Amino acid sequence: MVKRKAAVSADALEDDYLVEDIIEEGDTQGIAVEEDFEENAPADQGSASIKRKVVEDMAEEPTKKKKKRKPKKNNDPFQGVDVSSKPVAEQYEYILDRQKRAKSTWSAIEHDEQAPAISAFLDSQKFTSPHTIEFLPSFVKFGAAGHKKLLKEPPVEAMAAPAIIIITHSAIRATDLVRGLKEFDKAAKIAKLFAKHLKVEDQARFLAESRLHFAVGTPHRVKELIELGHLKLDRLELLVVDTEKNAKRLDIFENDAVNGPLFDLFGTHITPRMKEGKTKLGIF
Numbered sequence: 383m384v385k386r387k388a389a390v391s392a393d394a395l396e397d398d399y400l401v402e403d404i405i406e407e408g409d410t411q412g413i414a415v416e417e418d419f420e421e422n423a424p425a426d427q428g429s430a431s432i433k434r435k436v437v438e439d440m441a442e443e444p445t446k447k448k449k450k451r452k453p454k455k456n457n458d459p460f461q462g463v464d465v466s467s468k469p470v471a472e473q474y475e476y477i478l479d480r481q482k483r484a485k486s487t488w489s490a491i492e493h494d495e496q497a498p499a500i501s502a503f504l505d506s507q508k509f510t511s512p513h514t515i516e517f518l519p520s521f522v523k524f525g526a527a528g529h530k531k532l533l534k535e536p537p538v539e540a541m542a543a544p545a546i547i548i549i550t551h552s553a554i555r556a557t558d559l560v561r562g563l564k565e566f567d568k569a570a571k572i573a574k575l576f577a578k579h580l581k582v583e584d585q586a587r588f589l590a591e592s593r594l595h596f597a598v599g600t601p602h603r604v605k606e607l608i609e610l611g612h613l614k615l616d617r618l619e620l621l622v623v624d625t626e627k628n629a630k631r632l633d634i635f636e637n638d639a640v641n642g643p644l645f646d647l648f649g650t651h652i653t654p655r656m657k658e659g660k661t662k663l664g665i666f
Contacts, residue, residue: 465633466513466625466665470503473665480635481645496649502656504664513625513666515562522546522563525620525664536570536593543614544573544594548666549601549644550624551634553578556598559624563596575599575607586612601634601643608651615661621652622664 465476478497485493504525511517523529526546536545550556553576560572571592575585576599585603589612597604597613607613623644625633635641655661 462631464625465635466506469507470500470505473503473506474498474500477635480641481648484635484638484641485645492649496645496653498648498653498663499656501659502661502663504662506665515558518548518559518562518666519565521664521666522566522620522622525622525662527619532566532595533569536595538593540570540593540595540617542589542592542594542612543617544597545617546596546620546622547604547618548596548598548622548624549604549634549647550598551600551626551628551637551640552576553600555624555626556600559598563598566595570595573597573599573613575603575613577603582606582610582612586610589613601640601647605643605647605651608647615651615655618652618655618661620662620664622666624666 460476460479463476465473468476478493481497482488482493488496506513509521509524511520513521522532526532532545548556548559550559556574556576560574563572566572571588571594573585573589573592573594573596574580575597582603585607589607604613608615623634625635627633628637630637634644652661652663656663
């Protein structure tokens with residue numbers, strides 16, 4: 383009997399090792415085995431080859447770099463601008479831009495009709511002092527014609543009808559601005575027109591009993607008192623808009639919490655007086 387070497391699996395063979403090497407010469411049965419082996423070999427070897435290929439490809443595949451996000455384009459030409467110190471033309475364009483952003487549902491005609499009149503703007507560049515509370519009285523004198531009258535008792539016509547209204551973004555800021563006007567409060571009390579701790583009914587009573595030079599408040603409450611008939615604009619010669627920025631670095635024209643009522647106040651009650659030359663606008 384012809385002795386055969388023990389069968390060796392394909393996985394145990396080296397890549398250059400021939401199957402014939404394990405078959406003894408003249409062993410026809412061994413040849414049959416060889417033929418059987420060769421018939422099965424391609425599938426097994428092919429499978430092993432594919433596995434190696436996949437592993438090699440995985441090893442060679444470079445790590446994909448994460449795509450860097452492109453920074454968003456800044457479509458805001460006025461971002462970070464301190465509008466209080468800009469030329470009149472730039473202040474006007476700034477307010478138009480902020481109005482369009484705040485009132486996106488308005489038509490082009492509505493924007494044109496309700497925008498403040500550029501002819502009413504004070505030229506803030508001629509006011510050389512800082513725009514701080516310390517210099518608020520100076521800014522008022524800069525913008526109000528015949529400002530010496532503000533140091534005297536108001537006339538009878540001043541009942542609930544201030545000559546100066548200052549609009550700001552919050553009750554806290556309004557309180558600070560009132561303190562800044564203390565040199566004027568000897569002649570007349572200053573109306574505090576904001577919601578914090580103050581009811582509309584109490585403010586209405588105060589207005590009905592008071593001759594005024596000044597009122598300081600927030601857009602929503604000022605607008606509400608006008609529309610309820612408690613606050614009169616007959617003598618309003620100067621509207622000052624305070625542009626102090628809040629914690630998010632937004633001024634009153636940008637702050638969504640207050641800019642809606644602000645532009646409503648402008649369009650409905652202030653802009654008509656501006657176009658008639660009765661009221662000036664100061665950006666502080």
